[in-house]
Amino acid sequence: MLVFIFLILWIFLLINTHYTEKILQELNELEVPREFEIKALKRRIIPQIIMTVIVLISMFAFEQKKLSFDYLFKLILVIGICAFMFYRSLRKFQNSKYSLYIKGNTVKIFYENNEKEIITTENINYVSFFALRRGKRGKERKPTLQLFDLEERILAEMTIEVIDYFRLKRYLKKYNVEIVDNYEWS
Structure with missing residues (x-):
């Protein structure tokens, strides 16, 4: 039995080694075309809004007739947590509307399919890649990029696919x- 295991x-x-070698070979052979587009991952905000509404409804469904300090503390805590969840969801949703169109040394930044800004590579101070935190232990598997201009303003922040991460690098x-790279893809 032990030999079988x-x-x-x-x-x-x-199989895992073969798959990893295949991916590394594809990444080494990856060519950057003269022009390409990078789109942010689409985030769905509806499930998080539904969860927030369910938590709020459940809190008010068991309303006590007598207001106590303990009940008010729980109420304020739940409303604060829901507000924080809503803010995070809204920010992720907003960042999912960015896209980059790259042609030569020109980068066009689009927000909701409207051209927001055109910048050349000489006017980019640096680009930061990192993984968003997901709870206490985990990190997001997809990289997030921040594009900074010479004045160190964030021009775009978006979560992208791993293949776009390598292409952009x-x-x-x-x-x-x-490039400030704090993303570990493996």
């Missing part, structure tokens, strides 16, 4: 733009 683990590791290295 080790055989299954060995086969699983061989290659593009930025080609034009000698500083």
